[in-house]
């Protein structure tokens with residue numbers, strides 16, 4: 001069973017962490033067999049499962065339901081569940097109530113979006129027995145602030161993303177996830193934080209990678225991002241596609257340059 005100590009050990013040994021989104025029991029069991037280290041019940045389920053155009057309508061009850069489904073199918077991966085929009089931004093107490101619902105449903109860690117402004121919440125949860133993954137860079141819950149899903153941290157904006165990572169490390173974040181940031185910035189952050197980092201569109205030097213399951217299987221009907229690779233191509237079935245993903249993350253062939261953003 002993967003736990004937080006094993007993740008830290010993997011960072012220290014330079015062993016890459018393979019993470020995928022997962023929303024239900026059968027896929028959780030398949031991902032276990034493929035050697036996926038971490039299963040993320042992402043609020044991306046709002047788009048992939050529920051058919052919304054953003055993650056914003058997802059509720060904490062939705063997240064708890066899918067977390068419980070994944071937990072029932074899982075035997076060895078570490079489970080991370082997203083705190084959805086509106087469930088944690090209002091107060092630290094609100095965040096604890098939502099996070100503890102997800103832990104009770106079977107999550108081992110929760111993920112929240114936001115930069116340094118969320119660091120006090122990370123500290124509050126962490127001090128009350130809830131490990132937190134801080135999601136920085138492109139944070140899809142901020143889509144209406146960003147005006148779309150755009151690369152973050154280019155040029156002068158790099159300093160703000162770097163400072164967000166440092167604030168989360170200082171607050172005791174168990175993990176930092178960086179989405180759509182230049183590879184050079186993600187490397188600098190990874191080299192300077194003690195917790196493991198996970199990248200999605202953040203280059204090869206993060207301690208691990210995550211992708212959305214529907215994207216790697218090529219079944220999401222919408223537009224896919226530059227950082228997405230379809231792992232079904234050349235594979236006979238879904239199980240083999242999951243195995244190919246794990247292999248390419250572990251042997252550092254994914255993400256190749258074509259899936260990265262530069263400063």
Ligand code: KIV
Nearest residue numbers: 021042043044200210
């Ligand atoms: O919700 C999600 O699937 C995520 C990933 C894109 C990292 O947060």
